[in-house]
Amino acid sequence: MQKRITSKHVAILFCLVICFVSCAHKSGHRRDRERPGTTMADCSNGKSSRSTARKSKIVNKRSSDKLEGSQIFDRYGSAVFMVFTTDGSNAYQGSGFFIGNGGLAVSNYHVFKGTGIGLEQIKLVGSDVAYKVTEIITRSEDEDFILFRVDCDNNNYIPIATEKPKIGEKVYAIGSPRGLENTFSSGEVSQWRADNLMQISALIDHGSSGGALINEYGEVVGITSGSFADGSQANLNYAWSIDIVKPYLR
Structure with a gap:
């Protein structure tokens, strides 16, 4: 007997499918021959990192005016960074971005999964220094995010949106697909596939994993995570809502 398929089952199946077609394990972009030659560095001049996300001020003052794409990139391009990880044999590259001062940052969990703790390197835009992750605040494999702190003060960061974008609203992605640092692209929210998962x-492409998805008001609304790898030209991509990290910021 065939089992009846409900809308709930469809949502679950969708989530299972994207687990197999996401931007690949860890970051989606191997960097075996492109590993940067920089060493781990500390930009805080000996200052200790803060112990919890609660000590960072997450302030969102929405402007009444919408921003052009060029304005968004000029304002927040430097808040997005490249992530390099290794499992001891291979090197990988992904993306991440700051959501608060004191180095508070977020990325995809799969960018770091299975890699050596303490071996991660963070490359900021315009810098040849690789900063280090000093603290992992929380992480979730199910919702594919990791909240952490980078040993870097006075960083630029993207304010967090208070509302989820609606279907059809304009969004902008900043990440480093294929290692192409801080690539900017634009599009719309095509659909919500689960409470916190948007199409x-x-x-986006391999290496975009963990990048920022920003609305027209210059607020981050999501974490870019993957695309369907079936050869389709339909440009089917997805991102996790930034709402998944909000409970850990209060």
Whole structure:
């Protein structure tokens, strides 16, 4: 007897499918021959990192005016960074971004999964220094996010949106697909596939995992995570809502 398929089952099946077609394990982009030659560094001049996300001020003052894409990139491009990880044999590259001062940052869990703790390197835009992750605040494999702190003060960061974007609203993605640092793309929210999982038309690729998805008001609304790898030209991509990290910021 065939089992009846309900809308709940469809949502569950969708989540299972994207686990197999996401931007690949860890970051989606191997860097075996492109590993940067920089060493781990500390930009805080000996200052100790803060112990919890609660000590960072997450302030969102929404402007009444929408921003052009060029304005968003000029304002927040430097808040997005490249992530390099290794499992001891291979090197991988992903993306991440700051959501608060004192180095408070977020990325995808799969960018770090299975890699050596303490071997991660964070490369900021315009810098040849690789910063280090000093604290992992929380992480979730199910919702594919990791909240952590980078040993870097006075960083630029993207304010967090108070509301989820609606279907059809404009969004902008900043990440480093294929190692192309801080690539900017635009699109719309195509559909919500689960409470915190949105389908988007903004272009992303391997290495974009963990990048920022920003609305027209210059607020981060999501973490870019993957695309369907079936050879389709339909530009089917997805991102996790930034709402998944909000409970850990209060």
